[in-house]
Amino acid sequence: MAYERKFKIGKPILEVNNISLSFGGVKAITDTSFNVLEHEVRAIIGPNGAGKSSMLNCINGIYKPQQGTVSFMGKQIPDITPNIMAQMGLSRTFQNLALFKRMSVLDNILVGRKLHTKTNFLEVALQLPKVKKEEKQNRDRSEEIISFLEIEDIKDTPVGKLPYGLQKKVELGRALATDSSIILLDEPMAGMNVEEKRDMCRFILKVNDELGTTMVLIEHDMGVVMDISDRVVVLDYGKVIGDGTPDEIMANQKVIDAYLGVEH
Amino acid sequence: MKPVFMTYTKKDLTNLAVCMVLSVLVIPNFITTEYWYTSILIPWLCLALATIGQQVVMGYTGQLALGAAGFMAAGAFAMFNLILRVPDLGFVGSLIVSGLIAAAFGILFGLPSLKVRGIYLMVATLASQFFIIWMIDKFGWFKNYDSSGIITAQDIVILGKPFTTPLAMYFVCLAVTTVLTLLAMNMARGSTGRNWMAVRDMDIAAESMGVSLLKTKVQAFAISAFYCGVAGALFAFCYLKSLEPVAFDIKLSFKILFMCILGGLGTINGAFIGAAFILLFPVLLNSVGNNVFHGAIDATIISSIEQVIFGGLMIIFMIYEPLGMAKLWENLKISLKSKLSSSGIKNTKSSVQKSE
Numbered sequence: 001m002a003y004e005r006k007f008k009i010g011k012p013i014l015e016v017n018n019i020s021l022s023f024g025g026v027k028a029i030t031d032t033s034f035n036v037l038e039h040e041v042r043a044i045i046g047p048n049g050a051g052k053s054s055m056l057n058c059i060n061g062i063y064k065p066q067q068g069t070v071s072f073m074g075k076q077i078p079d080i081t082p083n084i085m086a087q088m089g090l091s092r093t094f095q096n097l098a099l100f101k102r103m104s105v106l107d108n109i110l111v112g113r114k115l116h117t118k119t120n121f122l123e124v125a126l127q128l129p130k131v132k133k134e135e136k137q138n139r140d141r142s143e144e145i146i147s148f149l150e151i152e153d154i155k156d157t158p159v160g161k162l163p164y165g166l167q168k169k170v171e172l173g174r175a176l177a178t179d180s181s182i183i184l185l186d187e188p189m190a191g192m193n194v195e196e197k198r199d200m201c202r203f204i205l206k207v208n209d210e211l212g213t214t215m216v217l218i219e220h221d222m223g224v225v226m227d228i229s230d231r232v233v234v235l236d237y238g239k240v241i242g243d244g245t246p247d248e249i250m251a252n253q254k255v256i257d258a259y260l261g262v263e264h
Numbered sequence: 265m266k267p268v269f270m271t272y273t274k275k276d277l278t279n280l281a282v283c284m285v286l287s288v289l290v291i292p293n294f295i296t297t298e299y300w301y302t303s304i305l306i307p308w309l310c311l312a313l314a315t316i317g318q319q320v321v322m323g324y325t326g327q328l329a330l331g332a333a334g335f336m337a338a339g340a341f342a343m344f345n346l347i348l349r350v351p352d353l354g355f356v357g358s359l360i361v362s363g364l365i366a367a368a369f370g371i372l373f374g375l376p377s378l379k380v381r382g383i384y385l386m387v388a389t390l391a392s393q394f395f396i397i398w399m400i401d402k403f404g405w406f407k408n409y410d411s412s413g414i415i416t417a418q419d420i421v422i423l424g425k426p427f428t429t430p431l432a433m434y435f436v437c438l439a440v441t442t443v444l445t446l447l448a449m450n451m452a453r454g455s456t457g458r459n460w461m462a463v464r465d466m467d468i469a470a471e472s473m474g475v476s477l478l479k480t481k482v483q484a485f486a487i488s489a490f491y492c493g494v495a496g497a498l499f500a501f502c503y504l505k506s507l508e509p510v511a512f513d514i515k516l517s518f519k520i521l522f523m524c525i526l527g528g529l530g531t532i533n534g535a536f537i538g539a540a541f542i543l544l545f546p547v548l549l550n551s552v553g554n555n556v557f558h559g560a561i562d563a564t565i566i567s568s569i570e571q572v573i574f575g576g577l578m579i580i581f582m583i584y585e586p587l588g589m590a591k592l593w594e595n596l597k598i599s600l601k602s603k604l605s606s607s608g609i610k611n612t613k614s615s616v617q618k619s620e
Contacts, residue, residue, distance in 0.1 A: 060472060086474035098469035100462050102530070110455075111462045115474040117455045121483060124454040125447040135454065178473060 007212030009230065010038035011074075013182060014090075014216070019058055019068030021051075021238075028054040029065070029238040036182070041208050041215045043225045045249075046235035047258060052218045053095050055235065056184050059216075060092050061085050073181075087115060091180035093171040095187050095218075101160035105170050108159050109145055112177025113138040145173045149203060165196045172200075176207060183207075185217040189224060197221065201228050226250065234258070287438055292431060301430035302503070308536075308543050309437040310499040315523040315535035316448050317491030322521075323529035324457060325484035326464025327377045328385050331392035332520040334373075335489040336496025337512035338396050339366040341406050343497035344507050347418045348408060355422045359440065359497055366493020367486040369396060374485025378478055393517055397509045407507070415507045417500055433502040440498060444491060449532050451487070460484055461530070492520075522574065526581055528588025537589045546570050 014036040021029040029051040036042045044052050057063040059070055061080035069076050072088055091112070100108050116138060119131045146155050149169050154162060159170055168188055175183045188204070189197045205228055207213050219225050225232060226246040234242035234249060236258040242249050249255055272280070291305070314332050321329045342362035346353055353361060373392035377385055400406045407415055420427040420436060427436050451457055459480045462470035471477055500507050519542060527538020546567070553559070553566045585591055 062468060062472075082468070082471040083474060083476055086472055092472055094469065098466045098472075100465035100469070102465055103458070103461050107458055107461070111458050111470065111473050111475065114455070114459065114462075119455065121451055121456040121487070124456045125451045127450050127454075131454065138455075174469075174473065 005039070006209060007039040009040045012036065013038040013073060013214055014059065015071040016055070016059065017069045017071065019055070019065045019070070021054055021058055021063055021065040027238055029058065029235075031068070032235070032238065032240050033068075034233045034240060034243055036214060036216055037231075038181075039208070039212045039214055040230040041204065041217070041228055043229035043232045044216065044218045044235060045220070045222075045225055045232060049237075050235040051238040052235055053186055054238075056092065056186055056216075056218065059085075060090065060184060086178065086180075089178075089181040090184070091175040091178040091182070092184035093168075093175050093186055093188060095190070097164075097167050097171060099159045099167055099171055099174070102158055104156050104158055105151060105162070105173075106139075106142060106146065106155045108170055109142040109173045109177045110138055112174040113142060115178060116141075141179075142173075142177055145176050148176075148206075149173050150199075165192050168192065168200070169203075172203060176213075180213065182214040182216065185215065187218050187220065189219060189221060197224060204228060284442075292434075298430045301434045304543060304547070305434055306430070306437050307499070307503045308539055309434075309441045310495050310503055311520065311523060311543065312536045312539040313441050313444060313498070314492045314495035314520050315527065315539050316445065316532060317488040317495065318520050318524040319530065319532065319535050320448065320452075320460070320491065321374075321484050321488035322524055323531065323534075324452060324460040324464060325481060326460075327374075327481060327484065328382055329374075329377075329389040329485070329488070330386045330517055330521055331373060331389045332488075332492045333496075333512040333514065333516035334393040334396040335366045335369060335492035336499060336516070337400060337509060338369050338489075339363060339493025339496035340500035340507055340512070341400050341509075342366065342493065343501065344415065344417065345406065345408070355420055359494055362497045363490040363494040366496070367490040370485040370487075370489020370492075371482055374482050374489075377481045377485065390514075393514055397512060400509045413508060417505050417507055420501055437498050437502050440494065444494065445532060448491070452532060456483075464530075522578065526577060526588055528590030529586065531588070531590040533593075534588050534590030537593065541589065542574075545573070549573075 012035040015033075016035070017033050019029055019032045020027070032051075032055065044055060046052050054063060058065045058068075059080075061082045061084065064080070070080060071077070072085070072090060077084065077088075100111060103111075117134060119128070119134055123131050143155075146152055149172065151166065151169055151173070154166060159167060162170065168190075172185070172188060175185075185204070189200050192200065201224060204215055204217070208215050217229070226249075229246060231244060232242070232246055232249045233240060234252070234255050236254075241258055242252040242255040244252070295301070295305075314336055317335070318329070318332050321327050339362045342365040343358055346358040346361055347355070350358070369392060373389055373395075376388040380388055404410075420433065422436070427433055452460075459470070459475050462473065462475050463477060463480045463484075467477055470480075496512065500511070504511055523535065523538035523542050525538070526541055527536070528534030549566055549570055550563075553561045553563070581588055
């Protein structure tokens with residue numbers, strides 16, 4: 001890469017070791033291992049039903065894999081729950097949008113500040129000075145994110161009333177508000193037009209560049225994936241069929257076969 | 265809008281001032297009939313408070329719970345026993361402790377919400393309704409071994425002063441309701457309320473943001489039961505002036521549920537609007553029956569009509585305005601404002617034309 005990165009790609013921050021997940025008799029993921037390095041943009045690609053989203057759900061603790069382990073920040077996490085991972089500094093977005101529909105954009109992003117909120121409900125009820133201070137800090141940070149994502153004009157709109165592309169942006173904003181060290185993005189650009197995709201790429205790269213946040217993303221648009229990611233892992237039928245830089249992946253015969261089909 | 269004091273905007277403060285002037289200055293001076301205090305204003309405040317409790321758990325946290333009257337009974341009988349056995353606590357102290365006792369029941373009966381949801385949770389929370397009433401009936405200690413079944417509530421004494429007239433009791437209810445409403449408002453608008461609503465709207469995402477489902481749900485149930493408990497104590501001591509478990513039957517729970525839904529789920533002012541509507545509507549219907557039809561319609565028919573209209577309204581609101589009367593009120597204000605401002609534009613236009 002031509003330019004100098006502010007945050008050099010470092011040691012593995014997230015390691016997935018021999019994960020197997022099945023639903024009843026259906027195997028979603030089989031003995032899959034890969035890692036994510038600190039400060040990199042890592043893409044997970046694969047045809048539909050390859051187990052990409054299931055993989056993220058395993059990492060984040062929504063699904064419990066039957067086998068295998070997940071290590072985060074050098075520690076193996078024995079009992080993963082979404083809550084524990086959030087506390088350790090892993091945030092995510094969802095494929096089918098999991099926003100708080102009746103809350104405003106600002107409130108959605110403020111929920112992302114939950115782990116930076118230490119006051120309890122009694123203190124909030126009584127509006128003690130420290131609640132006001134903390135609320136102001138959280139609001140300021142949320143406003144920063146809102147202006148970064150260029151969505152100031154909709155910040156008081158209930159999220160459920162926004163078009164899909166904007167909702168995806170809000171979801172990224174909510175993940176950013178956590179100030180996590182790693183963010184998992186599940187198809188952040190699905191259903192977007194070229195312009196919106198370009199914007200989204202810009203935001204992802206900017207966050208990675210300025211804050212050093214490690215990004216793991218699932219994406220279908222090959223052009224986008226090859227453009228923005230440092231390394232790509234390819235899943236097919238729940239197995240890793242390729243892992244490497246975009247150039248290596250594009251030259252990988254197995255990957256080409258998986259995508260274009262192969263004569264038997 | 266920018267908050268000017270604490271989290272309140274200018275509009276909130278004007279609303280608060282209007283409400284306070286109305287309730288403290290206007291009502292006591294203009295309403296002199298006891299009937300209004302004993303049969304309308306006092307029960308309205310008590311039930312609105314219980315409805316706020318229902319709002320916390322149902323409107324804000326999205327947990328379908330049906331057992332508000334059970335917690336009210338817990339609060340009422342706790343109050344009776346505290347005044348009887350621990351007189352040193354005083355009225356306000358007893359009221360708070362009664363709320364806390366109800367909150368403990370709330371935590372206990374809120375635990376199923378971690379495993380079941382929706383209509384199943386509603387059935388599970390019914391347990392609180394039946395268990396608490398059964399417990400009070402079963403163990404004579406709670407009623408101080410009174411055999412008559414109905415116990416007279418003790419007189420309210422705060423700092424040595426008796427509060428026994430309807431007006432004085434109205435002020436007691438008003439003070440408690442005002443303080444608790446403001447606290448509820450602070451929670452609902454602050455980080456606490458955001459956690460509740462996050463759990464309501466999308467629990468998986470809330471958990472991924474670090475919101476603990478266990479803590480948030482149990483907290484909502486506890487706060488809800490606290491409000492119901494205090495409301496129940498006031499209901500027994502200021503309105504019924506007696507304590508009997510039958511007064512807190514499932515019908516009351518349903519009434520509070522209807523107040524919550526008709527008023528508008530997830531709104532604090534909706535609790536007051538809903539409670540006012542459900543309390544006043546039968547009164548209105550009765551007076552129409554008496555004054556327009558001069559008693560030609562049988563009272564039983566009137567009360568049946570009441571049920572029919574409530575049922576119909578519930579369905580209509582669920583379909584057309586799930587956010588209830590609070591939302592209707594909001595819409596009305598907005599449309600009035602836009603009409604006013606558009607007529608204002610016309611005026612300026614005509615003045616411009618004149619100047620030309």
